Each structure stands twice: as structure tokens, then as C-alpha cells.
Amino acid sequence: MSNELHYEVKTERREGVTRDLPEGDADLRWVANTSTLIWGERDAVLVDTFTTAEQNERLIEWIRAHGRTLTAVYLTHGHGDHAFGVGALRTAFPDARILATEGTIAELRIQAEPAYLAGFWEKLFPGQIPTVEFPQALDVDHFDLEGNELSVIEAGHTDTEGTTSLWVPNLGLIVGGDVVYNATYPYLAETTPETRQNWIAALERLKALHPSFVVSGHKQPQNGDSPADIDATIQYLQDVDEIAGTSADALDFYRQLLVKQPGRTNVGSAWATAKLIKGAPVGGQSA
Numbered sequence: 001m002s003n004e005l006h007y008e009v010k011t012e013r014r015e016g017v018t019r020d021l022p023e024g025d026a027d028l029r030w031v032a033n034t035s036t037l038i039w040g041e042r043d044a045v046l047v048d049t050f051t052t053a054e055q056n057e058r059l060i061e062w063i064r065a066h067g068r069t070l071t072a073v074y075l076t077h078g079h080g081d082h083a084f085g086v087g088a089l090r091t092a093f094p095d096a097r098i099l100a101t102e103g104t105i106a107e108l109r110i111q112a113e114p115a116y117l118a119g120f121w122e123k124l125f126p127g128q129i130p131t132v133e134f135p136q137a138l139d140v141d142h143f144d145l146e147g148n149e150l151s152v153i154e155a156g157h158t159d160t161e162g163t164t165s166l167w168v169p170n171l172g173l174i175v176g177g178d179v180v181y182n183a184t185y186p187y188l189a190e191t192t193p194e195t196r197q198n199w200i201a202a203l204e205r206l207k208a209l210h211p212s213f214v215v216s217g218h219k220q221p222q223n224g225d226s227p228a229d230i231d232a233t234i235q236y237l238q239d240v241d242e243i244a245g246t247s248a249d250a251l252d253f254y255r256q257l258l259v260k261q262p263g264r265t266n267v268g269s270a271w272a273t274a275k276l277i278k279g280a281p282v283g284g285q286s287a
């Protein structure tokens with residue numbers, strides 16, 4: 001006998017990771033991460049954590065306010081902005097299992113290398129990045145919440161290696177991780193034309209589940225959790241490859257992308273994509 005489930009999404013805003021942008025759009029340089037709590041009568045499961053120590057403390061307060069026993073935390077992928085809360089969550093909820101796929105753990109190991117942590121995350125968020133702790137590897141593709149099966153959907157290389165989404169049939173809910181973006185420029189710095197095709201195929205597989213709700217890994221806080229974000233992300237990836245062929249250089253690519261895909265925040269990722277595809281401007285870009 002399975003219980004009816006509910007879910008809620010918490011967002012936390014932070015500065016984007018690409019900071020050497022062309023002038024303009026200063027009000028669109030932020031990005032919000034999502035963390036999703038799914039609960040039944042007694043128990044709850046959390047999907048993804050946040051970037052900074054302070055954000056993860058607020059996350060813990062928010063979970064406690066729901067008055068359920070946290071039985072599991074699931075990480076959709078290994079990027080630090082989704083995984084840096086593991087240590088704080090483990091301390092706050094010692095009985096909760098902290099779970100991820102082998103692919104997620106492998107990516108988190110890369111993020112946790114001292115040179116990468118110091119050269120990337122700690123430079124961007126000085127004094128705010130928690131000590132990295134690791135989840136335990138799932139040896140099956142599902143786990144349970146009060147008799148309801150929560151299924152891991154492998155997506156392969158989307159915004160990084162070994163990404164996943166979580167499917168909750170009871171709610172018709174996909175917690176997309178960074179396979180799906182809402183009104184936010186996606187992080188494409190680790191992609192190639194081939195991995196972007198894989199990404200589109202992964203989105204098509206999510207669409208085939210006919211979800212009622214889709215939580216993007218990054219969303220604008222005022223927005224809902226619309227399945228339309230799947231198609232919007234497919235369209236975005238197609239537009240990137242089209243503009244790759246019609247733009248003269250990185251700045252031209254960036255301007256065309258902002259015109260073709262307006263209404264998104266996190267312009268730093270649009271600029272990082274421009275530099276990836278067209279090459280960084282000679283002599284660097286004046287900020």
C-alpha cells in the first residue's frame with residue numbers, strides 16, 4: 001500500500017560562474033539552484049543540495065519545517081553547486097541515506113580535487129564552500145519512499161558526465177537535475193556537438209514519460225515546474241548549434257543567442273558557450 005506523495009521546491013540564488021562577460025545585462029548574471037523535497041505521511045526524500053554553507057543551513061531549516069523524517073538524499077549529478085551540502089545534511093540527518101549513481105560520485109571526485117576546488121569554486125565563492133563529502137553509491141536504479149518507487153533515469157553526458165534525473169510516478173514528477181533548465185542559460189562549457197545530441201536524446205526520453213511536473217536544476221524562483229521546459233531546453237540546444245554556423249565570432253554568437261533565447265538569466269553561461277564554440281576573443285574580453 002503506497003501513500004499519496006507531495007513535493008515542494010526550494011531555490012537559492014547565487015552569482016554565475018563565468019564572470020568575464022561583455023558589458024550589459026548586469027541584472028541577469030545570477031542563477032538559482034533548486035532542491036526538491038518529496039514527502040508522504042511520515043517520511044521525506046530530498047533531491048540535490050546547494051552551493052554554499054549558508055545556503056545548505058537554510059535548506060536544513062526548510063526540511064525540518066516540513067515535520068517529516070528525512071530517509072534519503074539523492075544527488076542528480078556531481079557538480080558542486082548541487083552536491084556541496086552532503087556534509088551538512090549528513091550531520092543534520094545522520095539516519096538519512098545519501099545516495100547517488102557511480103557516475104555522479106566520479107564527477108564529484110573531480111570537483112573535489114584540491115586544485116579544482118581552489119582554482120574554481122573557492123575563487124568564485126571565497127570562504128563559502130563546505131568541505132566536500134561523498135554519497136554512497138546506489139547499486140540499483142531505484143529507491144523507496146513509503147512504498148512508492150523513485151526511479152533513476154540515466155542521461156549520460158548532458159551538462160557534465162554521468163548525469164541523471166529522478167522519476168516519481170506517483171506524482172507524475174520528474175526532478176530533472178541539470179538535464180532540464182528553466183528560464184536560465186544552460187551550462188554548456190563541458191559539451192561538444194556530440195554530447196549536445198546525447199542531451200537532446202535524453203530530453204526526448206524524459207518527454208516520453210509524459211510528466212505532469214518537471215523541476216529544472218536551475219529555474220527562476222517565481223516560475224512553476226512545467227513539462228514545457230523539456231521542449232524549451234531541446235530548442236535551446238538546437239539554437240546553439242544553429243548559431244554556431246551563422247555567427248562570425250564569440251561576441252556575435254553571444255549577441256545572436258541573447259536575441260534568439262531572451263528571458264533567461266545566467267548570461268555568464270551564454271558567454272561561456274560563445275567562447276567554447278567560437279573561441280575566446282583575442283586579447284581577452286573587457287568586462
Ligand SMILES: [Zn+2]
Pocket residue numbers: 079081082178217218
Ligand atoms: Zn547546476
